[in-house]
Amino acid sequence: MIKTVDLTKKYGDAFAIKSIDLDLEAGDLFGFIGPNGAGKTTTMRIIATLLEPSWGEAYVCGHSVHTHPKEIRRLVGYMPDFFGVYDDMTVVEYLEFFAAAYRISGKQREDRVSEMLDVVDLDFKRDAFANTLSRGQTQRLGLARTLLHDPQVLLLDEPLSGLDPRARIEMRNLLRKLGEMGKTIIVSSHILPELADVCNKVGIIDRGELKQNAKVTEIIKMVRQHTVLVIQTTNRDSLDQVARLLEGHEKVQGTEPGDDAIRVVLKAGVEEYSDLPRLLIENGIDLRRFSEEQLDLESAFMALTQGTSRRM
């Protein structure tokens, strides 16, 4: 549905993006993650045919941005990170204005606008002036505008930025809903955890280069080369004994005692460790907790964008 090959944009000697290869299938919800200035907007604007690449290709439904930009514009809805709303227009007038620009007329325009207000849950604000909306409501209005011509592909630039926690949840639910409607979506953010649970695929871009492009679960696996166990005992004093029993075990790389738990770092590649709790129990240890430490996505993101693996 969306494919880029060696997509590159240079400004003078500087690369805004460098050889980006993406391949998204219909229905994919792709989280495009990277810090400020990484190249997310540049990539999306090229796919939306608003910016020409220096070289390389981008295709939407098989149409090239070089040869078939008009066809692509019909298929794509692009929502920029910042957009203006007109002071003297109500929400309905604003959407009708853009529907007219898409040559949707008469009763069809009225129906389409009402339908979109419904999708983004903004019907209760239909007669409010657009410039009186909150940031979250403005983003939803922007999304309604992007959806007017029923695009199959959505390119949403940082739709969650600047939203309060509640508005974030609402926008995430809306993204899920659009995914269920069968849209193919690229949504950018500079925060991985913000999108991880809505997206099926994630790409991490840093300084114009795509560092990773995979499923969220795979990304976590790539960062975490070692399994880490967290062990607690009913009696705090027996943690030292746990350390003694596990240090030097063939599956254990090292132990890190803490105040009320001990972290046990397994050797690279060790995933099966059922003999370890058995060993502890056989030695009279009363276990309160024996679990794998979850790697948080924030750390995964930091590790991936800094090009270093998390120290274990």
Ligand SMILES: Nc1ncnc2c1ncn2[C@@H]1O[C@H](COP(=O)(O)OP(=O)(O)OP(=O)(O)O)[C@@H](O)[C@H]1O
């Ligand atoms: N018109 C331009 N002229 C020169 N450099 C530019 C231009 N547009 C973008 N750049 C540079 O290209 C790089 C990528 O910018 P881009 O806006 O794509 O990043 P981004 O990931 O969208 O960042 P943000 O999250 O801040 O919007 C940046 O270093 C930026 O300074």
